[in-house]
Amino acid sequence: MYELIALALNAVLFLGMLYGSVQDHPVVFAAGTGHEGLACTTCHHPHAPLGSRPEWQPGTEELPHFPYYDYQVGMLDDGSRLCLSCHDGAIAPAISMPEHMQITSQIGRSVSEVGRPKYLMGSHPVGVRYDARKAALVRQPGLRAGVEIPLPDGRIQCVSCHDPHGTTGHENLLVVSNRRSELCLTCHQL
Amino acid sequence: MPVRTRRIAVPRAVRWGTFASMIGACAACAALVGCRAAAVRPEGGVASTQAAAVAPVFYPGPPARAHIVAIGPLTGHALAAKPPGKLRRAVTGETTGPALVSELLRPLSLTVRAGQILVVDVGRNAIVQIDPGTGEIRSVALKGMGEFFRPVAIATDGQGDLYVADAQAGRVIAVGSGNTVLRTYRLGDSAPFAPIDLAVSAERLYVVNRAGRRVEIFERDSGRYVGPFANSGPGRSAFPVGVALDGEGNVYVVDMAASRVRVYDPGGVLLRQIGAPGDRPGLLAQPRSVAVGPDGITYVSDAATQIVQMFRPPASLLMYFGGTGGTIGSMTMPAKVITDRTLLQTFASRLPAGFVPQYMIFVANQFGPGRIGVYAFGQVPPAGEEPTAP
Structure with missing residues (x-):
């Protein structure tokens, strides 16, 4: 009985969340976002209840779920890896390479330890630790704790600056408009 | 009280003498032990050809009979070659080499021509040629190409000509022997054209046009634009990202938005579909590329799940390989x-004893320790049966 009630509550909660997210997030992106025409399944892949058993891998065990974006590239989180899977220079414009990867290959280090990249090429290194105190000590450009931008595990990831759903309405899917360098000044003090 | 330090004066002649003797010692040592440090810089990202043999990985694992064996990432070493100087660039028009290529950064596409594996590396913005026999790696200089050449895909035809797609400039170039540009394929000025994958038949060049979200057809030898391929009706692909051909000329199109591979006849009639959205065997999450083996088996790579799945016609799942886990067969x-048969003999000595190979499979990984995965398709004969030559 209790299980049934819990199941019903879960179903209501799930449907509510789904409804809310559909309300909050455009299902198909508007023109000018760079993601126009793409639907949810371009990035969000469903967990299918069924599959098919491989003819050459017989067995009776349950078919496995393959994990998504489960691999190591520097200190990128799975969200950044998802972005990279399309932003490769062919399917979608590449993030600045190889500077990004040189930085992200310095595993566990911050920008202040690695040193600033020579050429930012209009983009910011990803996977680096946001370490305001250390940055201030070594006289790197001052950082202040950013509450407006998300920092997964204390690191700059793609979602730190970009809202992939484009709900903010800012240019280039930014989380904060960068007019008058507003986004840069969220973290960097002059 | 400050500590006083006194700089010891060393005569200039002694300083130069020390430097010269160090150089001399290095040269003598190199001559003795055969060190080529001065001539060849050891390659970084792709393992050396002299690397210790790694145990191959079989797919599927026991107790099932293996059909795929992974023999590790493609190996090689970079040749030391000076990048072209200003004068040479002005005369030959070279822009991309033959500079030292020590490491593949982000390979997206690859093909095989005349025993050489050619890789498009978008991280280095270069076409890299790897000789699997000798292990030599060098970048390919295309004569007459401008500074803004941005290759993203590469294919070859039966005559050995190369076809290279430049998504940024909106063109595909055909490259003949001597790396000279034979012709350029473009759409009209007004039509958006961002080629990201290619397949070549005897008469046609199929090009995935990201900007138009469709596949375009060109006449291969004249360069004339024929029109879009299978661009209407319920079988239309919404967001094609990959294209391949089978032995009968059927066209396989990867539709990333629909998580499916669609198979058309040469006339554009939909024959069948492979896969559906999902994260279990037989389903596709973010299909990226398709290849068809000489036996008709369809290979589909998936950038979300890090696997390649194998289907037989019409759409039955045979098996899958790759995955994460850090083995030499893993993908990133x-x-x-x-798929390729021409390099079977080159890799034969590296295949495990008892495995009867039919053709090779190469996978370009955008990241990870082994950028180009090398696999062979074949089988291990049942116990008691002697292996036969391919």
Whole structure:
């Protein structure tokens, strides 16, 4: 009985969340976002209840779920890896390479330890630790704790600056408009 | 009280003498032990050809009979070659080499021509040629190409000509022997054209046009634009990202938005579909590339799940390989997958004893320790049966 009630509550909660997210997030992106025409399944892949058993891998065990974006590239989180899977220079414009990867290959280090990249090429290194105190000590450009931008595990990831759903309405899917360098000044003090 | 330090004066002649003797010692040592440090810089990202043999990985694992064996990432070493100087660039028009290529950064596409594996590396913005026999790696200089050449995909035809797609400039170039540009394929000025994958038949060049979200057809030898391929009706692909051909001329199109591979006849009639959205065997999450083996088996790489799945006609799942896990068969955001028979003999000595290979499979991984995965398709004979030559 209790299980049934819990199941019903879960179903209501799930449907509510789904409804809310559909309300909050455009299902198909508007023109000018760079993601126009793409639907949810371009990035969000469903967990299918069924599959098919491989003819050459017989067995009776349950078919496995393959994990998504489960691999190591520097200190990128799975969200950044998802972005990279399309932003490769062919399917979608590449993030600045190889500077990004040189930085992200310095595993566990911050920008202040690695040193600033020579050429930012209009983009910011990803996977680096946001370490305001250390940055201030070594006289790197001052950082202040950013509450407006998300920092997964204390690191700059793609979602730190970009809202992939484009709900903010800012240019280039930014989380904060960068007019008058507003986004840069969220973290960097002059 | 400050500590006083006194700089010891060393005569200039002694300083130069020390430097010269160090150089001399290095040269003598190199002559003795055969060190080529001065001539060849050891390659970094792709393992050396002299690397210790790694145990191959079989797919599927026991107790099932293996059909795929992974023999490790493609190996090689970079040749030391000076990048072209200003004068040479002015005369030959070279822009991309033959500079030292020490490491593949982000390979997206690859093909095989005349025993050489050619890789498009978008991280280095270069076409890299790897000789699997000798292990030599060098970048390919295309004569007459401008500074803004941005290759993203590569294919070859039966005559050995190369076809290279430049998504940024909106063109595909055909490259003949001597790396000279034979012709250029473009759409009209007004039509958006961002080629990201290619397949070549005897008469046609199929090009995935990201900007138009469709596949375009060109006449291969004249360069004339024929029109879009299978661009209407319920079988239309919404967001094609990959294309391949089978032995009968059927066209396989990867539709990333629909998580499916669609198979058309040469006339554009939909024959069948492979896969559906999902994260279990037989389903596709972010299909990226398709290849068809000489036996008709379809290989589909998936950038989300890090696997390549194998289907037999019409759409039955045979098996899958790759995955994460850090073995030599693992994949890291696989992009292009190709099959090839011409390099079977080259890799034969590296295949495990008892495995009867039929053709090779190469996978371009965008990241990870082994950028180009090398696999062989074949089988292990049942116990008691002697292996036969391919």
